[in-house]
Amino acid sequence: MRHAHTVEQVRAAEAELAGQPLMDRAVAGLAATCARVLIRRRGRVYGSRVLVLAGSGDNGGDALFAGARLARRGAAVTAVLLTPERAHPAALAALRATGSQVTSDQEVGLADFSRADLILDGIVGIGGSGPLRPAAEPYAHQPRRGVLVAVDLPSGVDADTGEVAGAALRADLTVTFGTHKPSLLIDPGAGYAGPVQLVEIGLRPPTAPVEALQHDEVAALLPRPAAESDKYKRGVVGLLAGSERYPGAGLLAVAGALHGGAGAVRYQGRAAEEAVRRHPEILLTAGRVQSLVVGPGSGEDTAESLDDALASQVPVLVDADGLTELARRGPRALAGRSAPTLLTPHAGEAARLLGGDASAEQVAAARLRHARELAARYGATVLLKGSTTVVARPDGTARVNSTGTAWLATAGSGDVLAGLIGALLAAGLPPFDAAPVGAYLHGLAGRLAAGSGAPITASDIAAALPAVWRDAAQGDRPQEGRPQGRRAGNVAGLGD
Ligand SMILES: NC(=O)C1=CN([C@@H]2O[C@H](COP(=O)(O)OP(=O)(O)OC[C@H]3O[C@@H](n4cnc5c(N)ncnc54)[C@H](O)[C@@H]3O)[C@@H](O)[C@H]2O)[C@@H](O)CC1
Numbered sequence: 001m002r003h004a005h006t007v008e009q010v011r012a013a014e015a016e017l018a019g020q021p022l023m024d025r026a027v028a029g030l031a032a033t034c035a036r037v038l039i040r041r042r043g044r045v046y047g048s049r050v051l052v053l054a055g056s057g058d059n060g061g062d063a064l065f066a067g068a069r070l071a072r073r074g075a076a077v078t079a080v081l082l083t084p085e086r087a088h089p090a091a092l093a094a095l096r097a098t099g100s101q102v103t104s105d106q107e108v109g110l111a112d113f114s115r116a117d118l119i120l121d122g123i124v125g126i127g128g129s130g131p132l133r134p135a136a137e138p139y140a141h142q143p144r145r146g147v148l149v150a151v152d153l154p155s156g157v158d159a160d161t162g163e164v165a166g167a168a169l170r171a172d173l174t175v176t177f178g179t180h181k182p183s184l185l186i187d188p189g190a191g192y193a194g195p196v197q198l199v200e201i202g203l204r205p206p207t208a209p210v211e212a213l214q215h216d217e218v219a220a221l222l223p224r225p226a227a228e229s230d231k232y233k234r235g236v237v238g239l240l241a242g243s244e245r246y247p248g249a250g251l252l253a254v255a256g257a258l259h260g261g262a263g264a265v266r267y268q269g270r271a272a273e274e275a276v277r278r279h280p281e282i283l284l285t286a287g288r289v290q291s292l293v294v295g296p297g298s299g300e301d302t303a304e305s306l307d308d309a310l311a312s313q314v315p316v317l318v319d320a321d322g323l324t325e326l327a328r329r330g331p332r333a334l335a336g337r338s339a340p341t342l343l344t345p346h347a348g349e350a351a352r353l354l355g356g357d358a359s360a361e362q363v364a365a366a367r368l369r370h371a372r373e374l375a376a377r378y379g380a381t382v383l384l385k386g387s388t389t390v391v392a393r394p395d396g397t398a399r400v401n402s403t404g405t406a407w408l409a410t411a412g413s414g415d416v417l418a419g420l421i422g423a424l425l426a427a428g429l430p431p432f433d434a435a436p437v438g439a440y441l442h443g444l445a446g447r448l449a450a451g452s453g454a455p456i457t458a459s460d461i462a463a464a465l466p467a468v469w470r471d472a473a474q475g476d477r478p479q480e481g482r483p484q485g486r487r488a489g490n491v492a493g494l495g496d
């Protein structure tokens, strides 16, 4: 499990360790990573050009101290102070003692930014607030050829949410201290961080409000048939999906559900004939189910299907057309439910569910905030899809997905996901497990299908599910780094 803590929690955990050399530990890890980057890039640290961008707080202090360590190994280090009168005194003295150049001339800084082999972004860390200050902003737009390492988190990114209010520095790699911050796991912030390396400094923060399942946790949660299982004991998922206008969505939901670990898939929609032709293993008769999926391509049947689903006593996943109908009815439509409800909107559907309080763009720019808001308003678990999938519960706890690729953004991909998660619900996983496990497998399937990068169809994603299930079931293989097609670029693999 990857855990992410808020700034407040990090500060409290730090206070408990007062007197311990936390900064030394952080700096040692940071400098070691920078040295590795330089050795991979240039074969050695000696003679490399390093630029340190130092703000006024301890984040700048970390960067200056790391710069001093690199200078002692022969790097040509220049430090640019963004607030010269408030630079970290001890760290500045340490860097000066190496004979390195220190300047507050931003013209020099910007020129070096373009030339340096390695840039340390120590402008601002967890003490940041609001958009980058004017002195720092030009660095966010300046071209460079070297590797940019963000200290703790990329400057300009809000640590607790991953929101980016204005410009931010786009890192190739982030070295973070003590614990992950939510912004390192959630876009758009995560997209600025690149691969993240965690340096342990001894912090013991409390329960994490945001976490990301990894292979081990997914392996432990995957439903497996027991010796005495039969198909009903394994769970039956009911699909209320597909209509005359959108038969394909029903078929794709079936394809996802068949690979989701339930014992049987009961299909109730207008694409029945085609569904059974393609998937002869499905059931078309009415009967007991342990979960229901309502909405993918339900078209003209949506209102009635939603009525049926919400009146049931089993976990219900509402997706696509079902969400549009639910948005019309509002949160009260879920008030009488005794079994759990899971909503799986993309940003546009989320905006609808919020009744016009946010646009799709605003939802995508503040995923954690809006997923939490929706979960609280509807009293349901919410899986918000998109570049980072976020699952939130009404109490605000959240899980974010660390697999996936932008190639998943293809028509019908969400229908496969809905069927898959529906089956996991039928197999007995609670929504806060079923949703992130489904997203994790779906993301891995997208990566597997896309390979080194190629357009994929939703059917390809479904077809890849058995292989990624087998892989995930083995556990112990953390899925680090950013998905295919992201700019891990010139330091691919350094986040390991
Ligand atoms: N808390 C901890 O447990 C540890 C913290 N360490 C480092 O300390 C950092 C936090 O240090 P601080 O609390 O001094 O805070 P920061 O250094 O993150 O930032 C505070 C300073 O940045 C300026 N600032 C705020 N918002 C800004 C913006 N948008 N643009 C430009 N400047 C801005 C403020 O004027 C303030 O003086 C961490 O990010 C990490 O790098 C590490 O040394 C190890 C341990």
Ligand SMILES: Nc1ncnc2c1ncn2[C@@H]1O[C@H](COP(=O)(O)OP(=O)(O)O)[C@@H](O)[C@H]1O
Residues within 6 Å of the ligand: 320, 346, 384, 385, 386, 387, 388, 389, 404, 405, 406, 407, 408, 409, 410, 411, 412, 413, 414, 415, 416, 417, 442
């Ligand atoms: N930029 C992206 N990066 C990674 N995954 C994405 C991106 N955009 C969309 N996805 C994923 O692709 C799927 C698309 O689902 P959805 O929007 O419901 O599409 P559809 O309605 O066509 O099935 C979701 O799982 C979503 O998280």
Ligand SMILES: [K+]
Residues within 6 Å of the ligand: 059, 121, 122, 123, 124, 125, 150, 151, 152, 153, 154, 155
């Ligand atoms: K930083």
